[in-house]
Amino acid sequence: MLVNADFSQPATVAGDDYHWVASPQSGVERVMLDRLGGEKARATSIVRYAPRSSFPRHLHPGGEEIFVLSGTFSEDGNHYPAGFYLRNPPGSSHQPSSHEGAVIFVKLWQMQAHESEPVRVDTRNADAWRHEHGRAVCPLFENHHEQVWLERLPAGQPVFSNTDAAVELLVIDGQIDIPDRSLSQGSWMRFPAGLRPVITSGAEGATLFIKTGHLPSTLEHSKP
Template sequence: MLVNADLSLRALVTPHQYQWTASPQAGVERVMLDRMGGEQARATSVVRYAPDSCFPHHPHPGGEEIFVLSGTFSEGHKHYPAGWYLRSPPGSSHQPSSAEGAVIFVKLWQMQPGESRPVRIDTRDVSRWTVRNGRQCCPLFADDIEHVRLERMPAGAIVFSGPVDGAEVLVVEGSLRERAQAYERGSWLRLPPGTYPDLVAGSSGACVYLKTGHLANPVSLAAASC
């Protein structure tokens, strides 16, 4: 299956365009934002767990990155409310579930094969945030290739002050706008290398998930399997 599979092209999915499809597990649905492959795929998705739904224990040979958008996501006896960032390296495994229901942002098979450190960050912890140039930043992950962070910015702030070597943006709170188009909470953009001076925070400001660097060095499913 191919969904927004050409990483060199711009892609956009807004909440009005969400198409929920069933997963192999009852009670778990997903919106495919981009995807290359079948059930084992390089994929970016929004995943919705109904209350009391779960997956059986399973491995993630290519790693998994999760940001909890609403509800509470669980791994075994560990529970992660909205705002938690989870990064599980290649070769990890877990048994995900949600007692109350949850919506999560998920990226699969997109980590470098040598990554080995699990990450668990509660972005509600104010000590995780720094302030610079009028905006707040919560670093989530960084290596020689990619940088992942949350940023809170005031109304009218430009998301990218200069050129970017490709980027992914998920609107977590507030909204973004670009000329006449508004991107509300839940909108996902994938941007090829370039400059984006017209992409700014909306009238109430915005909190966004930002990932940069990874599109210039994409990990293939075959490479992640090695």
């Protein structure tokens, strides 16, 4: 299966235009943002757990990255409410579930093989944030391969400044404005290197999940 699989092209999925697809597990649905492969795929998705739904224990050979958007996501007896960032390294396994229901942003098969340590960041903690150039930033992860952070912008601020690297973003809260439309909470965008449309935070500001340095330049190079 190929969904937004040409990484040399921009891609956008608006938060008000989700198409939910049932997963193999009852009570769990997905919005496929990009995907290369079947059930074991390089994939970026929004995943929705119904209350009291779960997956059996399974392995993640290519690692798994999660940001909890709403509800509470649980794994192996640990509970992560909205605002938690989780990074499970390649070769890890878990048994995910949600008692109350949850919506999470998930990325699979997108880590370097040498990563070995799990990461947990509670972005609700004020101490996790710092101020840079008039905006609040919450670092989530960084290595030589990629950088991941949350950014909280006041109204009318440009989203991108001085970088032209390939980048991916998800609107966590608020909205962003592009030349022909506004994109609400839950909207996802991906841009190849060198392409930077004019994007500003909306009238009430925006909180964004931003990730850069991890994107392949072509479909062929991005297969797991």
